[in-house]
Amino acid sequence: MGKATGFIDYKREKAPERKPLTRLNDWKEYSAPLPDQTLRTQGARCMDCGTPFCHIGTEINGVTSGCPIHNVIPEWNDLVYRGQWKEALDRLLKTNNFPEFTGRVCPAPCEGSCTLAITDPAVAIKSIERAIIDKGFENGWITPRIPEKRTGKKIAIVGSGPAGLASADQLNQAGHSVTVFERSDRAGGLLTYGIPNMKLEKDIVERRITLLTQEGIDFVTNTEVGKDITADELRAQFDSVILCIGAQKQRDLGLEGREAKGVHFAMDYLSTSTKSLLDSNFEDGQFIDAEGKDVIVIGGGDTGADCVATALRQKCNSVVQFGKHPVLPMARTSDNMWPVPPNVFTLEYAYEEAEAAFGEDPRKYSIQTKKLVADDDGNLKELHTIQMEKVEDENGLYVFKELPGTEKIWPAQLVFIAIGFEGAEQPLLKQFGVNTTARNVVDAIYGQYTTNIEAVFAAGDARRGQSLIVWAINEGREAAREVDRYLMGSSNLP
Template sequence: MGNITGFIDHRRSSELYRDPLERVKDWKEIAQLPSEKVLREQSSRCMDCAVPFCQNGSELAGMTTGCPLYNLIPEWNDLVYKGRWKEAYERLSRTNPFPEFTGRACPAPCEGGCVASLANDSVTIKNIERAIIDKAFEKGWVQPQIPKQRTGKQVAIIGSGPSGLACASILNQQGHMVTVYERADRIGGLLTYGIPKMKIEQHVVERRIKLMQAEGIQFVPNTEVGKERSLEQLRSENDAVVLCIGATRPRDLAIPGRELEGIHFAMDYLHANTKSLLDSHLADGNFISAEGKDVIVIGGGDTATDCVSTALRQNCKSLVQFDIYPMRPNSRSDDNPWPQYPLIHKQDTGQEEAASVFGRDPRVFATTTVEFVGDGNGNVAGVKSANIQTTFMENGQKVREVIPGTEKMWPAQLVLLAVGFEGPETEMFTNSNITVNHRSNIAVKNGTYHTHEEGVFTAGDARMGASLIVWAIQEGKEAAMECHDYMMRKMS
């Protein structure tokens, strides 16, 4: 490394955000990059650590640590420190086809595995990654990569989220003709309708889509496979098909009062708001509004945080978030050693905004939902909660029990369920050999990406369950190469 004492000379300077009380007034991107001087100082903190855990994605204790895309992080950190930005972009783009997405929306498991965190704090890897790609677009270094030769093979990809786009990009670069089908009216999947625009503004998504179109990829929106087109039809028209359909079936809460009006799945809420925002800047009113309402968000993950941020921008009256987990410690516990992902208490951007607006963090921890209470007219009026205790059995199984006498009533005219997902929707392949496994994900042959239907592959959340954007992109890349090998063997 260019500065072997950088991690001693400079403290971590985290990502900059616009003032919470200002940013909740609009839907613009909340993150701001520091100056080039600060970025170069931060990249100099990357150690000559010999074994860079940051660039090797793996699962430890059921969590991701390190980068699943195998980004060559120390190399482009060093190049940024030396001011060689174009070379840094070239090195970054070798492994990551969409750093403008991961640099904005990834939870940065790479930083959890950073060796510098053993000395003080991890390198701001995510920040630097975004800075590299933003500068590359600004300088015009990002240009369409048009394949010089075509194989004559055709591939249909169903779904235009991170895994579908990554799969399309790789297959196109191999010379195949690629068509991506998307049931929504805009391309991007999760990037467009799942992640709110204050995290990834739509022009960032559309900029990449235009590049991919210039490279020869065709996109077909407003087409739901299984309705407008059948899977069998796509299979007959193409040499291979790849299912990148996500894990979009939401997990529900089967408790009393669930039938009441005003209780919505988180993704229905976020999708409707984003579509109305993009269609008319919310003028059409075609969204679920939190304005003037007491809002309860049930769930503790990224999707729940997105609901918190969205409800605040809709001017909710009050906001409470139920997190089933107890409050985590401020530093790593003994059973959460490095390089595992650090399970520590932190305030995400949504909770920071809520604390600024209402004067407190919206989360209540170790809390479960017991009952939804109505107003007598079929609408939700409140939520009954209870504290829970989590114990771990000798086999590692978690057992959660309600603590008697801890019930509490909360006013609520809008309840948002963000308690996870149960796998992909299966209607499109009910008449095929494609099946789901014991985890409700699409079953594949012996750990590959090939389903039990000849010539049909799958990748991303549909294959592995709801996960991180970096895993979705890597899955798309790997499925593309397996699909490529399959088609080329058939050609020979």
């Protein structure tokens, strides 16, 4: 701890962001790094706690608290404060395979459980993490690590999202030959096609894929396991298989008018937009275009926010996002105490942009969609809603009650459904013969990752359900260790 009074002497500084109306004219990242000296003072705010809750990495009442990959945050905060960037990078990479991803798109549960956050704004952990890895690439400190020898063991990983990439990286460094199968035309999974460019530019993902390829990992794209190659063929060709297919079965709306033209799943909208941008800068027309249309996003989470930001860049006529819950409080409530991250009102990037473009926050709270209505040609024209009230029933449980007289009709030519996911896609899992749970994810114990099928493992969202990128990396790393142990009898992987 280089400066004992740093948390008193310095205030938290937020990473700078480009002006909302300016960034709506492009698809580049909306945030920018802090200057080196500012980052050093931000590092000085770290208190070097006796028990650093920032890296406990656990779940409290179903909510992630601390860093699931157990980044030893106080150590690299102090190294940054001292200007020892190379040493900070070395320390960061001991626990995190991909800080360039987490430093941009992780919701930073580490900051929510920062001890300083009990009374003051948390240490700017996420900004410091991003700066460390970016400086590593800029200074040429990140170079291919070629394993000195190979074990002769071959491993197939199905899915190239963060869990699959983390498993591949760890197993490759252990000397195994790793092949990653990806059904899309580009590797990266949701890092590539699920997160918009303005949050994570794709050259950042491509840079990491290129590095992993240089280190010896084989990426096979445009290949869907279960169709282009069967589960039996894969098991016959490889010593072990890890299923990292995510939890991409999107939850649907069972409402009247769902079949209207113009009603789409949120992830279909985001993925086609990103693919068209990367392929042709939208010249190919192979995307869902919101230009000039009234857009409604159903679902109040981050995926819905990304839809708002995408529609704004496509020059929509209007955009509204529906959420069933009431507006969040401005400060922690008694049932949301530290070290659980604060569940409070924030103005995320997409909502700030909508305010700048249309003069108001696009979010509408405590609202229930009743039906969708199409015109005579089957094209969506409007959406009907009613307001709800969250009340406590006779059993002490909170339920949502409709409020008569609050019905409203909204003009809409595009609706995006962003109400969550229902687990992993089942056809591939059935072909492998792996057991699944009531939540439609692979039945594999956390920390073990073994399925009921010999030599077949599962990790990431495919096992735990839709979750955070840091949990995916955590599971990918741990599954790699278990596969290494299965193949070799023991493992030195962390």
